[in-house]
Amino acid sequence: MEWKEQIRDPQMECASRDEMMTLQGEKLVKLVNRVYGAVPFYTQKMKEMGVEPGDIRGIEDITKLPFTTKEDLRDNYPFGLVAVPQEQIARVQGSSGTTGKLTLAAYTKHDVELWGECAARCLAMAGLTAADRIHVCYGYGLFTGGMGLDLGAQALGAMAIPMSAGNTQRQMMCMEDFQATAFACTPSYALYLAESLAEAGVVDRLKLKAGIHGAEPWTEEMRHKIEDILHINCFDIYGLCEVLGPGVAQDCIHHKGLHVHHDHFYPEVLNPADQSPCAEGETGELVFTTLSKEGMPLIRYRTKDLTSITYGTCDCGRTSPRISKFTGRTDDMKVIRGVNVFPTQVETALLKMGGDVAPHYLMIVDRENNMDTLTVMVEVDERFFSDEIRQLDSLRAKIGAVLKQALGVSCIVKLVEPKTIERSEGKAKRVIDRRNLV
Numbered sequence: 001m002e003w004k005e006q007i008r009d010p011q012m013e014c015a016s017r018d019e020m021m022t023l024q025g026e027k028l029v030k031l032v033n034r035v036y037g038a039v040p041f042y043t044q045k046m047k048e049m050g051v052e053p054g055d056i057r058g059i060e061d062i063t064k065l066p067f068t069t070k071e072d073l074r075d076n077y078p079f080g081l082v083a084v085p086q087e088q089i090a091r092v093q094g095s096s097g098t099t100g101k102l103t104l105a106a107y108t109k110h111d112v113e114l115w116g117e118c119a120a121r122c123l124a125m126a127g128l129t130a131a132d133r134i135h136v137c138y139g140y141g142l143f144t145g146g147m148g149l150d151l152g153a154q155a156l157g158a159m160a161i162p163m164s165a166g167n168t169q170r171q172m173m174c175m176e177d178f179q180a181t182a183f184a185c186t187p188s189y190a191l192y193l194a195e196s197l198a199e200a201g202v203v204d205r206l207k208l209k210a211g212i213h214g215a216e217p218w219t220e221e222m223r224h225k226i227e228d229i230l231h232i233n234c235f236d237i238y239g240l241c242e243v244l245g246p247g248v249a250q251d252c253i254h255h256k257g258l259h260v261h262h263d264h265f266y267p268e269v270l271n272p273a274d275q276s277p278c279a280e281g282e283t284g285e286l287v288f289t290t291l292s293k294e295g296m297p298l299i300r301y302r303t304k305d306l307t308s309i310t311y312g313t314c315d316c317g318r319t320s321p322r323i324s325k326f327t328g329r330t331d332d333m334k335v336i337r338g339v340n341v342f343p344t345q346v347e348t349a350l351l352k353m354g355g356d357v358a359p360h361y362l363m364i365v366d367r368e369n370n371m372d373t374l375t376v377m378v379e380v381d382e383r384f385f386s387d388e389i390r391q392l393d394s395l396r397a398k399i400g401a402v403l404k405q406a407l408g409v410s411c412i413v414k415l416v417e418p419k420t421i422e423r424s425e426g427k428a429k430r431v432i433d434r435r436n437l438v
């Protein structure tokens, strides 16, 4: 089919580098003045570094500013990094933190509108317009997927179909009945759904033309597979709740990297070892400064996502910097069926169970029939391996329930005898990922 270039905000998306740097500089100066004083964390960090708001005069001064990490968010949980009076917070969203607590993000009304605008730019990048019907099968709730795409559809003037996740039969029925022209979900679920639609023989009756997928790493091969089954064009949407949610960046119809909305998010790619800047095209850790957010703006937030960046003008005419598909993370977080899972969450949950369960575990992440699976091997007291099989079954069910509660995703529990899991003299290997994503 014919793909028409849609640029929602040409003034911003196609601004010259000089114009954009001037705007980014002005916004950075305002941001620093806003958080200094209002957010004790930043005031203290800047004082420790000997930096005052007056030292920040343009975007090139960004390197004088401190970093923010996920651990800083945890230490200031839940509202310590909020930069406005709390009554101005219009909504909160969250994702998994490194321990039992969530990573929480707070948005003002302005931030929610900004989010919708950024997500709408992404939908436009995928060739969608107000005439489209967007079937959203990302989860709604604290996770940003459902709400983000929904806000984007609203801002675009399109029809949002708020399906939320799960119940594939119902998804298939509504997709056909409501004549959705685009759908949004994780790439792994997209492939599962695509294959289910093909098996049911309904693909030709659908009106789909685009798929908007992200929240987890995926490959070009995966993209082509979904596209081939459904005869659509698939797009890679990126975001994280701390920075905004889906809509921070996405690829356009030329699929030559994910365009970052540079007027709202200033990206840096830094060498993870010493935080020195990477050269264009060189892989490093992606760091974002939110230039426009009010509620919980972040300065130099270390995403731990590994990518590279290019600055040239794209074939679509956009000048926004483009990040490449993600090659991994600097930490051990895994995204399983769109849910962020940290080994430390498993550890915390097992330790809380105490007694018969040892905190020796191994997570095995795999992909079966295009769906992520998580198996957790757990060492338990050897008396469970006597002839009382029923005891073992009930312990397995109990651990399964505790882990589901802690991780937000179900897993297969395999109980093993003490000392079965290989011990390491250095860092324990807690996760084996067999998905071969990169």
Ligand code: DLL
Binding pocket: 094, 095, 096, 138, 143, 144, 145, 148, 213, 214, 215, 216, 217, 218, 236, 237, 238, 239, 240, 241, 242, 245, 246, 247, 303, 305, 326, 329, 335, 340
């Ligand atoms: O996953 C937001 C989102 C929802 C993005 C729907 C796209 C679509 P969090 O739960 O905070 O937010 O998880 C953020 O997920 O740091 C990456 O490691 C990973 N991630 C998100 N998008 C992509 C992508 C949402 N397109 C974390 N490719 C991020 C690879 C992604 N990884």
